[in-house]
Structure formats: C-alpha cells, structure tokens
Amino acid sequence: QQQVKQSPQSLIVQKGGISIINCAYENTAFDYFPWYQQFPGKGPALLIAIRPDVSEKKEGRFTISFNKSAKQFSLHIMDSQPGDSATYFCAAKGPLGQFYFGTGTSLTVIP
Amino acid sequence: SQTIHQWPATLVQPVGSPLSLECTVEGTSNPNLYWYRQAAGRGLQLLFYSVGIGQISSEVPQNLSASRPQDRQFILSSKKLLLSDSGFYLCAWKNTGGQIDTQYFGPGTRLTVL
Numbered sequence: 507q508q509q510v511k512q513s514p515q516s517l518i519v520q521k522g523g524i525s526i527i528n529c530a531y532e533n534t535a536f537d538y539f540p541w542y543q544q545f546p547g548k549g550p551a552l553l554i555a556i557r558p559d560v561s562e563k564k565e566g567r568f569t570i571s572f573n574k575s576a577k578q579f580s581l582h583i584m585d586s587q588p589g590d591s592a593t594y595f596c597a598a599k600g601p602l603g604q605f606y607f608g609t610g611t612s613l614t615v616i617p
Numbered sequence: 618s619q620t621i622h623q624w625p626a627t628l629v630q631p632v633g634s635p636l637s638l639e640c641t642v643e644g645t646s647n648p649n650l651y652w653y654r655q656a657a658g659r660g661l662q663l664l665f666y667s668v669g670i671g672q673i674s675s676e677v678p679q680n681l682s683a684s685r686p687q688d689r690q691f692i693l694s695s696k697k698l699l700l701s702d703s704g705f706y707l708c709a710w711k712n713t714g715g716q717i718d719t720q721y722f723g724p725g726t727r728l729t730v731l
Contacts, residue, residue: 512660538718549707549722550661595660599718603649603668603711604676609660 509533510598512608519615525583527611529596532577536606538599541570541581543592544610550595554581586615619644623708623723630730636681636695638726640708643689648710650691651720652683655705667691668713703730 511530519525529539538557542550556563556570556579563570569582583590596608620643630636642648649668653661663676665683673683680699684692691708708723 540718540720542722547725547727549709549725551722552719555719597661597720602666602674603713604663604666604674605651605709605720606663607653607661 508609509606510596510608512596512611514611515609516612517614519586519613521586521588521615521617523586523615525581525586525590525613525615527581527594527596527613528578529580529608530576530578531598531606533598533600534577535601536598537601539570539572539579540597540599540605541568542595542597542607544595545592553594583613586613588615588617591615619710619721621708621710621721621723623706623726625726626724627727628729630698630728632700632730633697636693636698636702636728638693638706638708638728640691640693640723641689642710645689645710645712647688647713649713650685650689651709651711652691652693653707653709655707655725657704661707664693698730700730703728 540555541553543553544550554565554568567584572579593610593612595610597605622641651666652664655661667685681695706726709720711720
C-alpha cells in the first residue's frame with residue numbers, strides 16, 4: 507500500500523518555466539512533509555520541507571504548497587534550470603519517526 | 618559535522634548467498650537510523666528503522682533483517698539473497714526528538730543479485 511502518492515512520473519519543462527509536482531496522503535498522523543532531490547547514483551538530499559500547520563513555504567526558487575483539508579501538497583520550481591534536472595521525491599513522516607516516500611518524478615529541464 | 622558512511626559502494630552476489638551491508642554515522646549520538654531500498658526507476662521503500670540500540674522496526678516482511686549493535690551502526694543482512702533483492706540500498710539518519718526532522722542519506726550501495 508502506497509502511503510504517499512506522487513504525480514507525474516516524469517515531467518519535461520522548458521528553461522525558465524515552472525515545474526509542478528503533486529503528492530497526496532491519507533494518514534492524518536503524518537506531521538512533516540519533506541521534498542528530496544536525487545541525482546543518478548547518489549543518495550537523496552533534502553530540498554525543502556513543511557509542517558501541516560503552514561500552508562506555504564518558500565526557499566529561493568522552490569515553494570511547497572500544503573492543503574491540509576485535501577491532504578495534498580505540491581512542489582513548485584520557479585524559473586526551472588537545466589541543473590534542476592533530477593528525480594524529486596515527496597515524503598511524509600509518521601509519529602514514530604518513520605518516513606514514507608512517493609514513487610518519484612523525473613524532471614528534465616530543456617535548455 | 619555529521620557524516621554517514623555506507624559500504625560497500627557496489628556489490629555483485631549470486632542468488633542464495635548471504636549479505637551484509639554496513640552503515641555508520643559520525644558526529645551525532647542516538648540518531649534514528651533507516652534502511653531503504655530503491656529499485657531501478659522506483660521510489661524509496663522503507664525496509665527498517667531504529668530509534669535506539671537493539672530496537673528495530675520492520676516495514677516489509679521479506680528475507681532481509683537489520684541489526685543495530687552500536688549506537689551509530691546499522692547493518693542490513695540476508696541469509697540467502699533472491700533476484701528480487703537487487704537494488705540501490707540507502708541508509709539514512711535523523712536526530713532524535715526536537716523539532717529537527719531532516720533525514721540525511723548516505724551514498725548508497727548498489728546490489729546486483731545474479
């Protein structure tokens with residue numbers, strides 16, 4: 507059973523465009539929602555994270571939008587650059603400290 | 618600063634052989650530790666997590682096991698590998714308690730079972 511559902515599976519965006527990746531969850535006990543960026547052959551690295559008491563968090567070109575009532579959250583990458591080409595994972599943390607990850611989105615930014 | 622190590626970096630093993638992957642963390646104490654598996658083109662599947670020495674929680678029943686013999690050491694094992702065990706194995710750590718929930722990943726071990 508997939509605890510966190512992520513879409514789309516892949517995304518192609520022109521340089522300078524906006525990349526949007528969506529995630530949904532069911533467990534209302536989740537209390538922390540991070541996004542990770544992963545390059546081929548490397549471990550994921552934290553990009554940005556949000557807690558459910560906040561509706562939006564922005565760090566540079568990256569923004570998380572969080573809708574608690576809909577149990578959905580999304581990552582927006584503004585002014586997408588070729589260097590942003592990577593796989594992005596959303597995740598959710600349970601009350602016991604365990605993390606559940608989405609299936610990932612492969613982002614390609616075309617110059 | 619904190620550092621997480623995993624070894625080996627790559628491993629090719631025959632079906633039915635045993636497995637031992639090791640993960641160690643430096644620069645922190647009493648971390649939460651995690652093992653994940655990432656199949657080709659797939660997401661991260663949580664296999665085991667540990668909130669303290671000797672405390673292991675399993676998320677997915679399978680032929681793998683985990684142990685935490687020391688505070689900052691986490692070991693993933695198998696007595697007999699299956700073809701389906703191939704994948705990219707990632708260890709991760711997180712501070713215990715407090716408001717910092719950032720999870721840090723190691724460089725991973727690429728396991729191929731033939």
